[in-house]
Amino acid sequence: MTLPKLNKNQVFFGTFVHAKHLGELEFLHNTAVCVDTSGKIVAVEPNCNQQKTVEALYARLRWSLEDTSVTLGWDKRLFFFPGFVDTHAHASQYPNLGIFGKTTLLDWLNTYTFPTEASLAELPKARRVYTRCIRQALAHGTTTAAYYATIDVNATNLLADLCFSMGQRAFVGRVCMDHLGPDYYRDESADQSIAATQATIEHIRSIDNNFELVSPILTPRFAPACSSEIMKGLSEVQQRTQLPVQTHISENVNEIELVKELFPDCKHYADVYDTHGLLNEKTILAHAIHLTEEEADLIAKRKAKIAHCPCSNSALSSGVARVRWLLEKGIQVGLGSDMSGGYSPSILEAARHAKLVSNHLIMPGGTLGNLSSEERDKAKLSIEEVLYLATKGGAEVMGLADKIGTFEVGKQWDAQLIWTGLVPDEVAYDDFTTYGATDIFGWETPDERIAKWVFNGDSHNVRKVWVAGRLVHEQLLRKENWMDELSANSDLDGVGLLDD
Numbered sequence: 001m002t003l004p005k006l007n008k009n010q011v012f013f014g015t016f017v018h019a020k021h022l023g024e025l026e027f028l029h030n031t032a033v034c035v036d037t038s039g040k041i042v043a044v045e046p047n048c049n050q051q052k053t054v055e056a057l058y059a060r061l062r063w064s065l066e067d068t069s070v071t072l073g074w075d076k077r078l079f080f081f082p083g084f085v086d087t088h089a090h091a092s093q094y095p096n097l098g099i100f101g102k103t104t105l106l107d108w109l110n111t112y113t114f115p116t117e118a119s120l121a122e123l124p125k126a127r128r129v130y131t132r133c134i135r136q137a138l139a140h141g142t143t144t145a146a147y148y149a150t151i152d153v154n155a156t157n158l159l160a161d162l163c164f165s166m167g168q169r170a171f172v173g174r175v176c177m178d179h180l181g182p183d184y185y186r187d188e189s190a191d192q193s194i195a196a197t198q199a200t201i202e203h204i205r206s207i208d209n210n211f212e213l214v215s216p217i218l219t220p221r222f223a224p225a226c227s228s229e230i231m232k233g234l235s236e237v238q239q240r241t242q243l244p245v246q247t248h249i250s251e252n253v254n255e256i257e258l259v260k261e262l263f264p265d266c267k268h269y270a271d272v273y274d275t276h277g278l279l280n281e282k283t284i285l286a287h288a289i290h291l292t293e294e295e296a297d298l299i300a301k302r303k304a305k306i307a308h309c310p311c312s313n314s315a316l317s318s319g320v321a322r323v324r325w326l327l328e329k330g331i332q333v334g335l336g337s338d339m340s341g342g343y344s345p346s347i348l349e350a351a352r353h354a355k356l357v358s359n360h361l362i363m364p365g366g367t368l369g370n371l372s373s374e375e376r377d378k379a380k381l382s383i384e385e386v387l388y389l390a391t392k393g394g395a396e397v398m399g400l401a402d403k404i405g406t407f408e409v410g411k412q413w414d415a416q417l418i419w420t421g422l423v424p425d426e427v428a429y430d431d432f433t434t435y436g437a438t439d440i441f442g443w444e445t446p447d448e449r450i451a452k453w454v455f456n457g458d459s460h461n462v463r464k465v466w467v468a469g470r471l472v473h474e475q476l477l478r479k480e481n482w483m484d485e486l487s488a489n490s491d492l493d494g495v496g497l498l499d500d
């Protein structure tokens, strides 16, 4: 199968905001973005508030009004933003979002994670979980995600099917782990694990021949859960297929000790992946918190990428990754929700958290607290920088920078239409209307509006979402009578939530 063509060309009018370079947001006002039937941007035209510019644009493209569908975003509460890229998410852990107690990585895996992942071998349950996971990700503006599924081939294939049918761009990985995991959740052998991975690759090829929307990704869970044989086997598959690879690195201090014990001949954690042929420009490494200088230099040399997962790193008290340090070494960095080490499906949440933990790093008592004040200011990430990581940075990490991440001719229309409430001139104290959590009064500068969205925005602000030109999410406005509806349907899930 391949993606069917759209039946119309499309033009989007309004304000477009994107980050073409680290630390810079570009605002394109009064602009039209034209998208052809393959979902590709073919023109980005300024001054389109003028009729004659629009007419000339249609003439140049040889498009007629009848063959073109139009989305108007002229309202000053609206702007288009590139779809978010989640470079690290465990779709199979979605039902556990927010559930982690006081655990840290290794006991969290055994207590919450492995039992949940194992339970998804039951396909109706997997369908329910994966459908909600994708729906929520799209509703939060995530147009592309690198997903871990489970060790189960059928459930992993189902995740790929759902991404394709719900229209999310995704890498889907069947988790490989033949070591240390519990008896009930472990591959039987390296050979079985590689054969199962191969089965998922073939399945994804059968639904998306050229991996246009959904691609397999080789997924050794992390070094402690993988034998040398499994890692070597996956490296051979990669050399044959050129597929991307995802895994974890240097997330937790106990995990690092375990890696030292298990691989005594390797110099360090990064060297484990390197000596097994898994450290290269197609590798996405999640976390990378406690890397040594030597490891970071090796990662930079191999051009491997890093998924920064600040919500997870805070939730599991893993530590704070030194993002500025990684970027200055020339390593490409994106953001990951790391559901459900992370508590939220939202990459906007990851972006704001990335900003805040970069502040924590340099506070007195923080890891870099002894730096000079000039160096400390430099280590902090700005809003413009975290929005870059959430979009173009993520695209680079996934090897998709030529396709997504910004609004430029030649890229795919992967976008979200953001709405920020505008408080009316007159508000009464007994008016209970809210305009989302981002109250815009109208006097804010464009940068300030973006800052308010980054710190208080959520899925309520995401009006529409497109992937490859296709509308994949549209916000349904809340019905006024939802309370009546709940009491009329008292068997609805969740109604008695507070009773027991």
Ligand SMILES: Nc1nc2[nH]cnc2c(=O)[nH]1
Binding pocket: 090, 105, 109, 113, 221, 222, 248, 251, 312, 338, 341
């Ligand atoms: N955060 C996180 N780290 C891991 N390391 C190995 N497996 C996992 C996982 O599922 N989540």
Ligand SMILES: [Zn+2]
Binding pocket: 088, 090, 248, 286, 338, 341
């Ligand atoms: Zn993870």
